[in-house]
Amino acid sequence: MNKNNIIIVGAGGLGREIYSWLVDAGLSDLLLGFINDLPNSLNDYEYPMQILGDIENHAPIDGVDYLMAIMSPADKKKVAFLLKNRGCKFTKFIHPAALIGQNVKLGEGVVITPGCILTCDIEVEDFVFLNTQTTLGHDVKIGAYTSINGKVEISGFVEIGEEVTIGSRVVVLPKKKVISGANIGAGSVVVGNINKPITVFGNPAKRIS
Numbered sequence: 749m750n751k752n753n754i755i756i757v758g759a760g761g762l763g764r765e766i767y768s769w770l771v772d773a774g775l776s777d778l779l780l781g782f783i784n785d786l787p788n789s790l791n792d793y794e795y796p797m798q799i800l801g802d803i804e805n806h807a808p809i810d811g812v813d814y815l816m817a818i819m820s821p822a823d824k825k826k827v828a829f830l831l832k833n834r835g836c837k838f839t840k841f842i843h844p845a846a847l848i849g850q851n852v853k854l855g856e857g858v859v860i861t862p863g864c865i866l867t868c869d870i871e872v873e874d875f876v877f878l879n880t881q882t883t884l885g886h887d888v889k890i891g892a893y894t895s896i897n898g899k900v901e902i903s904g905f906v907e908i909g910e911e912v913t914i915g916s917r918v919v920v921l922p923k924k925k926v927i928s929g930a931n932i933g934a935g936s937v938v939v940g941n942i943n944k945p946i947t948v949f950g951n952p953a954k955r956i957s
Contacts, residue, residue, distance in 0.1 A: 751778065754839070755809070757827060758817035759784035759799055762877075766817045767797065769843050769861055780812065803827055806834070813839035816857045816875055821893040821911035828857065828875055828893075838875075855892065873910070891928060 754775065756763050759782035770779060781797040782790070783806050790799060800806075814836045818824040828838065838857040842848065845862035852866050855874035860866070863881035870884050873892040882900040884890070891910035896902075900914055903922040908914075912926055915934030920926070924938055929945030932938060936953040947957040 752811055752813045752839070753780050753809075754778045754813055754815055755780050755800065756782045756797075756815050756817050757784075757803065757831065758782070759786070759789040760817075760819075762819045763817035764790075764793065764795070765861075766815065766841070766859060767795065770815075770841065772862070773841075773844055780809075782817075803830070806831065806836075808835040808837070813837055815839055815841055816859065816877070819877065819895050819913075821895055821913060824875055824877075824895070825893045825911065879916070885922070897934070 756766055763782055779797055781800045783801055783803050784799050785802045785804060787799055814831060816824060816828065816838060818827055840854055840858040842860045843862045846860045846864040848866050849868040851868055852870045854872050857875040858872055860878045861880045864878045865883045867884060867886050869886050870888045872890045875893050876890050877895045879896060879898040881898055882896055884902050885904035887905045888902055889907045891908055893910055894908055894912040896914045897916040899916055900918045902920045905923040906920050907925045909926055909928030911929050913931045915932060917935045918932050920938040924941055926942045927945055930942045931947040932953060933947065933949030936949050937951040939952040942948060946955050948954060949956045
């Protein structure tokens with residue numbers, strides 16, 4: 749990532765986690781703080797960074813890169829459009845403890861946390877979040893604004909659409925397709941294609957809503 753100053757967009761649990769990973773990566777001197785619509789989000793926590801203001805009224809700051817820290821795909825997309833239209837420039841973050849193989853394409857605003865493994869020939873579109881120890885097999889495609897939680901295993905040739913939420917410890921078997929807007933519950937095993945924007949859960953994953 750560039751060596752510009754950084755503002756984290758979102759000060760909830762994900763924002764605090766990303767703050768920790770940035771500090772661990774030696775980037776603490778670049779951190780200016782958070783923007784968040786709930787001004788008291790950090791009141792119960794000890795952080796040297798403050799909430800600089802809300803998202804709704806934020807104006808871009810010259811020489812600052814923004815890092816997305818919102819888990820909900822729909823909210824993430826809304827905020828990205830809002831801030832980008834005002835001229836905010838988003839950066840991507842790849843923690844040094846992540847392993848990135850050959851021919852991996854990463855879009856704008858992507859966040860990849862410690863222990864993730866992206867093998868080879870992978871495309872990850874804009875504003876995708878990969879939480880700790882998630883693995884993407886060869887020839888995987890991940891659509892924009894998708895959020896993937898920790899210890900997920902996505903096998904080779906899988907295609908994940910846009911704005912998908914995948915819970916922790918999910919396994920997606922090879923060559924499966926997950927349509928945009930789907931939600932996969934924690935611990936599920938996806939053994940077939942998910943062709944509708946539904947919520948699935950279980951082993952094998954079945955529709956629950």
